[in-house]
Amino acid sequence: MKNIIDELTWRGLIKNSVPGVEKQLKKTTTIYIGFDPTYDSLHIGSLIPIIILIHFQKMGHKSLILIGGATGFIGDPSGKYDQRIFLKKKTLQENIESIKKQLSKLLDSYSEKIEFINNFDWIKNISFLKFIRNIGKYFTINYMISKDSVKKRIQNNNKKYKGISFMEFTYTLIQGYDFFYLNKKKNCLLQVGGSDQWGNITTGIELIKKKTGKKAYGITFPLVTRTNGLKFGKSMQEGNIWLDHNRTSPYKFYQFWINISDIEIENFIKIYTFFSKKKIETLIFKHRKNPEKRLLQKKLASEITKWVHGKKSYEKVVKISHILFGKKYTNNLFSSLDEDILSFLYDNIPHMFLPYKDFIKGIFLLDLLKKSNLFKSKSEANRALNLNSISINKKIIKKNILLKKENIIKKKYILLQFGKKIFFIIKIE
Incomplete structure (x- = not known):
């Protein structure tokens, strides 16, 4: 078996690891990775644990994917400024099914060798009193507030953070219990997560050690961030790159x-x-x-x-x-494109629908630009025209022309362009 740690390290896929994990991974090891179903789609940040899981599968290890039906009710406070919005049970279940479907597709040939589990299946059977007696007794308040996910939220001098509820405060114990449960029932010895999960992972390792005396391990990977430094995440929707084609x-x-x-x-x-x-x-x-x-x-x-x-x-x-x-496309070449491609183009870039009756007498370009919301006003659109920044069907337009039927591709589409990279397509029916 190849050295999985060496493989992940040169790829830049390891941020933190528990001492001794490399020796453990010379043997077949069961690992687990978790996803909370707070939305109905994963995103490009979610691809990293999936990729890591595939690397483990290729090297002969066993994998568990936990979809957090229980933890999804609470929401992980890691990296959050305030409390998550609560999800209804029906929405949570729909999200679970959607994410499981995405994961099965992405894992494809590996999916039969990977077990999907839901922590609601075992958390639902535990009473509050039993949990705080059997799990809570192992952790001091000092230990829990030392975790970054908690510490940042209770800093009074940081106005971005809005405190932390008792519900979120206990999240790390529930995730730690998940690791303990999987260690006991599935002989799972390794949890993998993003670097913001290090505190939750070490809680699980500590719980396993205190309750069983056994050694468990954890690995984290660096989070993918945007140019503004924020990570790609389900709760940061603006600018996120989702895996669901309906979202991105x-x-x-x-x-x-x-x-x-x-x-x-x-x-x-x-x-x-x-x-x-x-x-x-x-x-x-x-x-x-x-x-x-x-x-x-x-x-x-x-x-x-x-x-x-x-x-x-x-x-x-x-x-x-x-x-x-491309530079070769003209109005005539556009007309040669099949409907499947034009329809795909319409679905994939910003677009709008207009009734055909609006084009019987024609429509002025400035009016169309305003309707498309490419510009806030006609005067703003007019300035773009004067700067030769507007194209119709890949042809630069220098004045406010009257658009007629001959400007419509295949009697159905008009492609607007502002500058080099901003496109907008209109469907006329």
């Missing part, structure tokens, strides 16, 4: 990877692909020679879009990317 279109998903900076891409190609070290080093070498070709970005975008959205969606995304950013 395959086109937007693909473009996210294409637009990763050269500073970040060398790390991302290691983290988000399963290419060998030798292949990645070769790709990095070629990329550095001609960074303007964006070889690494294209390679990563290809691999991860196919994995998450499938080969057919990837091929359509590449096609519409050529349409939007």
